[in-house]
Amino acid sequence: MKVSEALDSRISCRAFLPDTVPAKTIREILSGAARAPSGGNLQPWQVFAVAGEALDAIKQDVAATMADLPRGEPWEYQVYPNPLKEPYAARRFKCGEDLYDLIGVTRENKAGRRDQFRRNFELFGAPVGLFVYLDRSMGAPQWADAGMFLQSIMLLAREHGLHSCAQEAWGQWHSLLTRHLEPPKDWMFFCAIALGKMDETAPINRLRTDRAEVEEFTQMFGFSD
Ligand SMILES: Cc1cc2nc3c(=O)[nH]c(=O)nc-3n(C[C@H](O)[C@H](O)[C@H](O)COP(=O)(O)O)c2cc1C
Numbered sequence: 001m002k003v004s005e006a007l008d009s010r011i012s013c014r015a016f017l018p019d020t021v022p023a024k025t026i027r028e029i030l031s032g033a034a035r036a037p038s039g040g041n042l043q044p045w046q047v048f049a050v051a052g053e054a055l056d057a058i059k060q061d062v063a064a065t066m067a068d069l070p071r072g073e074p075w076e077y078q079v080y081p082n083p084l085k086e087p088y089a090a091r092r093f094k095c096g097e098d099l100y101d102l103i104g105v106t107r108e109n110k111a112g113r114r115d116q117f118r119r120n121f122e123l124f125g126a127p128v129g130l131f132v133y134l135d136r137s138m139g140a141p142q143w144a145d146a147g148m149f150l151q152s153i154m155l156l157a158r159e160h161g162l163h164s165c166a167q168e169a170w171g172q173w174h175s176l177l178t179r180h181l182e183p184p185k186d187w188m189f190f191c192a193i194a195l196g197k198m199d200e201t202a203p204i205n206r207l208r209t210d211r212a213e214v215e216e217f218t219q220m221f222g223f224s225d
Pocket of ligand 1: 010011012013014095120165166167168169170191207208209
């Protein structure tokens with residue numbers, strides 16, 4: 001598979017088949033993704049790869065805890081700036097609306113939107129969850145490094161016939177994850193990745209999000225052609 005094919009076919013998959021993924025495949029993906037560059041070659045990422053009963057236990061714990069904490073725990077980091085400026089706010093709004101349109105959940109249907117958001121905590125049915133942490137001492141440059149690592153995982157997943165969904169939403173269950181995964185105290189949860197085979201029949205997986213044109217985010221100087 002060409003890099004461009006992996007890039008084009010990677011989408012955020014929000015409905016997976018239950019088919020398991022062998023540990024060997026997960027190791028291959030992680031070992032390949034570890035070739036991602038990082039400033040000073042710090043390789044600041046830490047991963048918990050979780051499947052089977054261990055993953056079920058996490059999902060069940062979230063489902064049970066949600067009764068008392070419907071909005072989850074207080075976040076350890078702020079996902080979006082508040083307020084979110086334009087054009088970013090409009091982009092965020094549109095991708096949300098496009099997703100809910102696709103599955104027929106109207107703006108007024110708050111329960112439907114909540115239910116869809118809660119599917120995050122079932123990893124959208126994925127058989128594997130990768131839970132990515134960074135040492136708390138790391139700053140913005142290292143978080144960017146971790147982003148490159150995440151994208152590398154998601155592209156290599158395509159090469160293995162798998163799909164993925166990055167999930168910051170799990171940040172609202174960081175203490176619950178700590179109870180299950182027992183990371184060292186100086187690690188901070190960043191993001192999960194749901195990993196598995198896509199359910200090709202699920203309407204939600206038909207979402208193709210927009211991208212700005214190159215001219216909207218690039219200034220070019222000094223080219224003669
Ligand atoms: C770091 C990161 C965290 C994300 N967190 C979530 C999430 O919690 N739940 C979700 O459904 N999608 C999540 N997404 C998916 C984005 O909404 C998605 O990447 C974006 O809308 C572009 O769509 P695409 O991935 O299908 O190209 C996340 C993506 C990234 C990169």
